[in-house]
Amino acid sequence: MKTCETPMIEIRNLHKTFGKNEVLRGIDLTVCPGEVVVIIGPSGSGKSTALRCINRLEEITSGKVIVDGHDLYDPATDINYVRTEAGMVFQQFNLFPHMCVLDNVTLGPIRVRRTPRAEADRLGLALLEKVGLADKAAAYPDQLSGGQKQRVAIARSLAMQPKVLLFDEPTSALDPELVGEVLEVMRALALEGMTMVIVTHEMGFAREVADRVIFIDQGRIQEQGPPDEFFSAPKNPRLREFLGRVRHA
């Protein structure tokens, strides 16, 4: 586990209720710059909701979420600006189907950062190159495989040069043979020192890439630690049960 003086993400006593359903019951989490945190947990545990709060895609009931010094839920915060600092990669990719791949990547730079188109295109092509899809720049999302779509989505997030990347089950909608290419891109980002928070069911990936693994269940962090300890000697009985189920799946 990394320690740091100025955390990249700080979540304090986060509560979130949907109607009568209390999804998050007090989450505390600090993520250091360059740290890769993997969140696991059964479905309905609140792990995706917690992740979405880091980009204010959810309104919260109480608590604090601070990203790179910006208090996300402070009305005085320019949420549009802070969102450019934390990129989000979705399970369903959410590429813009009416734009070609390159335009998907350059929309943010051009409209938010006011980057001139020629420069944005250069940046966009470089990012597509990085995720191995430079040859697909002119293609439309419908013409891509799921794995390619997700790599474009990662490039689109990177185009805003975020300080944090959030991944919401990035490989869960993919055919098994396409999972590898997406994980490979994520692994490369981790090696470059990108701060990442990843909700996933890929235990092998978590073990290999994560600095810290977190188990969320019933709206609370039940256990966390470096992957070796976490997977080989889980203390929490619910985690043990969960890992047992996942391994035999």
Add this chain to the structure above:
Amino acid sequence: MALDFQASVMWESVPLLLGGVHLTIIITLGGLAIGFVLGTATGLAKTARGRLPRAVADIYVEAIRGTPLIVQVMFLYFGVPLATGMRIPPVTAGIIAIAVNSGAYIAEIVRGAIESIDVGQSEAGRSIGLTRMQTMLYVVWPQAFRRMIPPLGNQFIISLKDTSLLVVIGVGELTRQGQEIIAVNFRAFEVWLTVAVMYLVMTLSIARVLRVYERRLNARFGR
């Protein structure tokens, strides 16, 4: 009694009826252009976060959908001037009536199309830092607009036919021209048949133009 059909009556009525067609087209285009702006604004208001714009939009749509167009037209032309002291020329009243009426239905089309776009699209737009307005403009609207075209085509056709109701305020559009010709020659069969064919040509044209436009949009979007 057998009908003494005279094709020549049809041909002879064409020039006068074309004058009516001209006015029908002007009122339809003018009314729909304003109606589209009105409907888009109202449809967006219906998807707004604030309660006030939603309430205003709801009242407008319900009031228009819940009353007959012919009553709206007569209220606007005969009723409103009594309150304002300002007479509205018949053609202007016709354009306003079609605009306000179609606007309410177009609002529902716009709202439905916008709500049919997956919420993930907005979330993706917001995640890269676009404002709510930019997300609507660059991400949601282009996709929603494509879905609006078929129902909009329907509404355009309905509004075009609705202009015939403007006979009640004496607008010299196609139906009125037909009535006037019949008042002189009593050839109801030939003249109404001609009028019907002219409406049909116009509505089929709208359908065709929109189909071509839709196909072009789809081709541009790579599907």
